[in-house]
Amino acid sequence: MMETLHQLLTSSGINLTILWDPIDRQRFLTGLGLTIALAFLSVAISLVIGILGAWMKGSRWEFPRQLVTLYVEVFRNTPLLIQLFFFYFGLGALLSFELNEGSAHIQMLHNFGWALLVLGIHAGAYQVEAIRGSLDAVPRSTIEAAQSLGLSSGKIFRKVILPLALRNSLPAVSNSMVQAVKATSVAYAIAVPELTYAANRIWSDNLNVPEMMVVLFITYFTLLGLVSIGMRAIERRLTLPGYHGL
Amino acid sequence: MNTLVTTMPLRSSSPHLLRWLQPTPMKILALAVLTWAGSWILDHRDVIVLMVRWLPALFEGFLVNIGIGVVSVVLATLLGLLLGAMQVSPRPLLARPARVFTLFFRNAPWLVVIFFMMYLIPFEVQLFGTYYQLPDWIKVALGLSLTASGYAAEIVRGGIQSIPLAQWEAAASLGLDRRQILRKVVLPQALRSMLPAWMNLYCTVTMGTALASLLGIEDLMTTMQLRLAAESRPELLLPGYLFVFLVFFFYIYPISRLSKTLERKWSLHD
Numbered sequence: 401m402m403e404t405l406h407q408l409l410t411s412s413g414i415n416l417t418i419l420w421d422p423i424d425r426q427r428f429l430t431g432l433g434l435t436i437a438l439a440f441l442s443v444a445i446s447l448v449i450g451i452l453g454a455w456m457k458g459s460r461w462e463f464p465r466q467l468v469t470l471y472v473e474v475f476r477n478t479p480l481l482i483q484l485f486f487f488y489f490g491l492g493a494l495l496s497f498e499l500n501e502g503s504a505h506i507q508m509l510h511n512f513g514w515a516l517l518v519l520g521i522h523a524g525a526y527q528v529e530a531i532r533g534s535l536d537a538v539p540r541s542t543i544e545a546a547q548s549l550g551l552s553s554g555k556i557f558r559k560v561i562l563p564l565a566l567r568n569s570l571p572a573v574s575n576s577m578v579q580a581v582k583a584t585s586v587a588y589a590i591a592v593p594e595l596t597y598a599a600n601r602i603w604s605d606n607l608n609v610p611e612m613m614v615v616l617f618i619t620y621f622t623l624l625g626l627v628s629i630g631m632r633a634i635e636r637r638l639t640l641p642g643y644h645g646l
Numbered sequence: 647m648n649t650l651v652t653t654m655p656l657r658s659s660s661p662h663l664l665r666w667l668q669p670t671p672m673k674i675l676a677l678a679v680l681t682w683a684g685s686w687i688l689d690h691r692d693v694i695v696l697m698v699r700w701l702p703a704l705f706e707g708f709l710v711n712i713g714i715g716v717v718s719v720v721l722a723t724l725l726g727l728l729l730g731a732m733q734v735s736p737r738p739l740l741a742r743p744a745r746v747f748t749l750f751f752r753n754a755p756w757l758v759v760i761f762f763m764m765y766l767i768p769f770e771v772q773l774f775g776t777y778y779q780l781p782d783w784i785k786v787a788l789g790l791s792l793t794a795s796g797y798a799a800e801i802v803r804g805g806i807q808s809i810p811l812a813q814w815e816a817a818a819s820l821g822l823d824r825r826q827i828l829r830k831v832v833l834p835q836a837l838r839s840m841l842p843a844w845m846n847l848y849c850t851v852t853m854g855t856a857l858a859s860l861l862g863i864e865d866l867m868t869t870m871q872l873r874l875a876a877e878s879r880p881e882l883l884l885p886g887y888l889f890v891f892l893v894f895f896f897y898i899y900p901i902s903r904l905s906k907t908l909e910r911k912w913s914l915h916d
Contacts, residue, residue, distance in 0.1 A: 462670060462671075462672070463670065463671035463672055466672045467672070473899060474895060476902070477849065477853075477894075477895055477898045477899045477902055478853070478891055478894045478895045478898070479853035479854070479855075479856035479857075479894055480853070480856075481856040481857055481859070481860070481867070482856050482867065482887075482890055482891050482894055483891070485867065485887055485890070486887040486888065486890070486891045489883055489887055490883050490884040490886070490887035490888060491884065493880050493883040493884065494883075494884055578753070582753070582754075582755040582756070583755075584755075585755035585756075585757040585758055586757060586857075588757060588860070589860055596755070596757060596758060596761070600761070603765075609765045609766065610766065613758075613761070613762055613765070613766065616758055617754060617758065617762075620753070620754065620755060620758065621750075621753060621754075624753050
């Protein structure tokens with residue numbers, strides 16, 4: 401079947417090597433896997449940063465608030481690529497040289513780690529604002545009700561405010577997930593073999609730029625579509641019936 | 647009399663001065679960072695000399711970034727105005743394609759769209775019988791403007807829809823047709839809510855221009871990287887990349903700050 405498809409496509413001038421060349425297919429699938437991994441893990445990191453930052457931004461003391469503001473402003477107002485280069489070449493060079501001289505596999509993990517870190521920190525700066533907004537939106541009366549039940553302030557934050565706020569921030573979080581999937585393509589710059597990098601390799605080997613470009617667009621749109629469908633399903637599941645307080 | 651003269655200014659300025667000198671953790675942190683940076687500079691005077699010598703080239707590199715940014719934001723604005731106006735059109739034949747186009751470019755990764763333009767636009771175009779070579783930076787600007795036009799279209803659509811329907815009806819009752827209403831009544835009023843978002847878009851596009859360095863255009867980052875590679879001194883890497891980082895930050899931050907201020911100011915009055 402693959403043979404006939406191969407012949408059919410080639411005879412009509414479409415050189416889609418990822419379908420029949422095992423090496424190209426492997427490259428493409430690895431790229432897809434790495435893109436998905438980068439997107440999910442960086443969103444996870446950004447959520448942790450976002451919750452922590454939003455909590456610090458509501459602090460009684462000025463210092464943690466200013467620290468979070470500094471972080472948010474710096475990382476929202478500089479290009480992701482420059483952040484990546486700064487961390488990878490600037491800080492990475494400082495940290496260790498022997499780490500860079502490992503085998504190719506270690507090198508790849510190394511690059512992946514840096515890309516993940518920077519993508520997470522970058523997305524975290526956006527997440528802080530989103531989560532802070534929904535923390536503030538938790539009604540005063542709900543917090544007072546929790547206080548009157550005798551819960552400690554830490555418990556109130558963890559068990560009352562945060563679950564409500566996270567629910568409320570789901571639209572913003574799903575937006576940031578979309579941004580995270582799109583941002584993974586920048587990891588191309590430090591040779592993480594994700595989707596864009598893989599497509600680049602494939603089209604420079606086979607000179608099939610138009611075909612791979614279409615494949616690339618379709619793959620990204622499918623990923624983004626899946627993300628927004630999934631997030632909408634989660635949103636629907638987590639809705640509290642009859643709770644319109646937020 | 648004498649004492650009065652000497653104490654008066656002191657008394658009036660001292661609370662202010664005191665508040666300034668009052669140590670807060672943030673100020674201590676800033677002081678520590680400045681001291682550390684100062685001592686680093688004193689230890690590495692040759693690095694500073696080198697950087698100063700590079701400054702003209704780096705400045706030229708950053709001008710490339712700004713040029714790409716301005717060209718693509720202008721193109722994106724024009725395209726966005728068209729697409730946004732099409733989106734609110736009652737005719738599905740106009741609205742549907744505009745919506746699809748907007749959705750497409752808003753969801754495509756910037757880098758992929760730039761690759762798309764880079765590889766699929768011919769390197770020269772024929773206009774009136776003569777061939778013009780398209781420089782690479784124009785292609786990057788076109789790629790950025792396609793993505794940005796999706797965002798611009800959303801800004802325009804949001805701005806148009808923020809104007810109450812009564813305005814449309816009032817204008818229609820004065821005998822204006824749809825295009826006149828849009829151009830003379832709705833868009834001028836929508837400008838106020840659109841400007842802060844548009845400034846934000848400019849920031850985003852300028853940040854996007856950094857991607858040009860991945861395609862071999864001699865922008866700020868490429869210029870710095872070429873210089874750093876020529877020196878090949880590892881201790882230069884951190885200050886070099888930090889410099890690029892800070893240049894972008896100090897260019898973009900004031901604009902985004904102004905945009906936020908305008909947004910707050912204008913939304914309060916409505």
